[in-house]
Amino acid sequence: MAEPTPAAIVGSGLCIGCGSCGADAGRDMAWDRNGLRAPVGALDMAGEAFARTCPFSPQARDEDAIAAARFPTAPVVDPRIGRFESAHVGHVAEGDFRSGGSSGGLVSWVANELLRTGAIDGVAHVVPTDGADGVFFRYAISRSAEDVARGARSRYFPVDLAAVIREIRATPGRYAIVGVPCFIKAINLLRAEDAVLAERVTHLLGLFCGHMKSAAFVDSFAWQLGALPEQVRAVEYRRKDAGRPANWYTAQLELADGSVRDRDWWHLADGDWGAGFFQASACNWCDDVVAETADIAFGDAWVEPYASDGRGTNVAIVRSPELRDMIADGVRGGRLSLEAVDADFIADTQAAGLRQRREGLAYRLTWPRSGITPRKRVAPGRGDLGWRRRLIYRARYAISRDSHCMARLARRTGQSWLYVRWAAMMLGLYQGLAYHRGWAGRLFDWLERRR
Ligand SMILES: Cc1cc2nc3c(=O)[nH]c(=O)nc-3n(C[C@H](O)[C@H](O)[C@H](O)COP(=O)(O)OP(=O)(O)OC[C@H]3O[C@@H](n4cnc5c(N)ncnc54)[C@H](O)[C@@H]3O)c2cc1C
Known part of the structure; x- marks a missing residue:
């Protein structure tokens, strides 16, 4: 097999834009035409560590191998959620963590606790920008409780790690990094090659992940909320409302004139x-749905009765003994309200x-490409998938691919309805x-009954 280069990974649709290769000399990160992050610069060099450090490279270690090396004594090994010490549902009981967070506020609490106890000097996470040039969020290193709080909440916006990797390499200290599963995998792979990162990045806080969206999602919000994308200054993907179920997402835009527009997600195309x-x-x-290579991973408790509680509830999987003890300490002191x-x-x-x-990936792996x-832990196969489930996976794949083109077309022609009507039709389907x-x-x- 030829050694993967950044160009080949990008060309194969396997680049997530994490920025782990973009932090290297001769490369940087930029926006691609779909509103996703991608490396630029020297993309054709083979024979470097890239093949071992890109999270989607077939030559990189997989999540099982990384987690087995990192958490060898974990008492539970589960094929769906990986190795772990303990697992919990609940929320932060102290302070404003829960009201300020997307779910139960646990990510910000753990980041803050690591800072407060002196375990780290800074946490790399995603913070809002001033919204200039249509860039609403970026990775930054926070070193105080106030800055950690400013970065709370889920940002379904493309971001990359290149700048913070460079900053960590340049600035001695101990750091935690918050990220979605592939970003956490990338840092684990980089740490194995880069002694400076291995020493300085001491904690990895993972977010469960359904998928990453492009920046065009914000354009779509604007189009559907009667604004121009250029007018948007700030985005809130999930405005919280204690009086409504947690999974009734509301998107909110702040415009240049100070006005605010919002709409519930289910009214969007x-x-x-x-x-x-x-x-x-x-x-x-x-x-990897649940950040199997992170020291601790966090998600939303999307089951009842928690999903109906608008105040937000976390699930958390604790993989490292150090964080298991930190969480247990928080529960004992009444600062965390968590159940095992x-x-x-x-x-x-x-x-x-x-x-x-799992099922969907196995099916997609049977498609010619x-x-x-990609080398995955899931074997290619259709299993006993019926035609309807196969069509669901086909439709989802087509929507994800074509939404980028339709948004580009709408932007280029200035006809936002082209995208919005297409999206409404595809959503109906x-x-x-x-x-x-x-x-x-x-x-x-009807078709199903006739078969
Ligand atoms: C793209 C994406 C997809 C997700 N998909 C799922 C899912 O399918 N199922 C599920 O249960 N949960 C998912 N989550 C996680 C969930 O939305 C919450 O982030 C998680 O439950 C933690 O909530 P919290 O209240 O503890 O975090 P908070 O206290 O609100 O803190 C969130 C932390 O995450 C950081 N952050 C926000 N966005 C990003 C980002 N894009 N990349 C890196 N760091 C970021 C913030 O800077 C902050 O430090 C997803 C999150 C993201 C960003």
């Missing part, structure tokens, strides 16, 4: 997470994501297949 609008191509080839749960509980909260990354073939809803649902149900 592309507001169904499962349909895959604006998903990065690499996410089709990922098999098992692997089944956590997997149930991520049932859709796991289906897409060009370029580099997807929801008909997946939830038996609307005209498409009746059509597919």
Whole structure:
């Protein structure tokens, strides 16, 4: 097999834009035409560490190998959620962490606790920018409780690690990094090659991940909320409301004139997470939902009664003994309100994501493709997938691919309705297949009965 280069990974639709290669001399990160991050500069060099450090390189160690080396004594090894010491559901009880966070505020609490106890000097996470040039979020290193709080909440916006990797290499200290699973894998792979990063990046805080979206999702919000994308200054993907279920997402835009527009996701043409609008191509080839290589990983408790609690509730998987003890200490002191749960509980909260990354991935791996073939822990195969489920995976893949083109077309022609009407039609089709809803649902149900 030819050694993968950054150009080959990008050309094969496998680059997530994490920035681990973009931090190297001769390379940087930039926006691609779809509103995703991608490396630029020297992209054709083979024979370097890249093949071992790119998280989507088939020659890199996989999540099982990384986690086995990092957490050899973990008492539980589960094929869905990886190795772990303990697992929990609940929220932060002290301070404003819960109200300020997207779920139960646990990520910010752990980051803050690591800073407070002197375990780290800084935490690299995602913070809002001033919104100039359509860039609303970026990675930055926070060194105080105030800055950690400013960076709270989930940002479904493309970001990359290149600048913070450079800053960590240049500035002695101990750091934690917060990231989605592939970013955490990238840092683990980099640490194995780079002694400075290995010494300085001491803690990895993972976020569960359904998929990464492109920056065009914000354009789409603007189009549907009657604004121009150029007018947007700030974005809130999930405004919290204690009086409504946590999974009733509300998107909010702040415009240049100070006005605010908002809409619930389910009233948006592309507001169904499962349909895959604006998903990065690499996410089709990922098999890690729950940051299996992070010291601790956090998600939303998407099961009842927690999903209906608008104040937000976390699930957390603790993989390192050090963080297991920190969490246990927080619970003992009444600062955290957490209950112990098992692997089944956590997997149930991520049932859709796991289906897409196991059954769905196995199916996608049977499709002919060009370029580099991803090496996954899931074997290619259709199993006993019925035609309807196969169509769901096909529809999701097509929506994720074509939403980028349709948004580009709408932007270029100035005709936002082209995208919005197409999205509404595709959503109808997807929801008909997946939830038996609307005209498409009746059509597919009829077809199913005739078979
Ligand atoms: C792209 C994406 C997809 C996700 N998909 C799922 C999913 O399918 N299922 C699920 O249960 N949970 C998912 N999550 C995680 C979930 O949205 C919450 O982030 C998580 O439950 C932690 O909530 P919290 O209240 O503890 O965090 P908070 O206290 O609100 O802190 C969140 C922390 O994450 C950092 N952060 C925000 N966005 C990013 C980003 N893009 N990259 C790196 N760091 C970031 C913030 O800077 C902050 O430090 C996803 C998150 C992201 C960013």
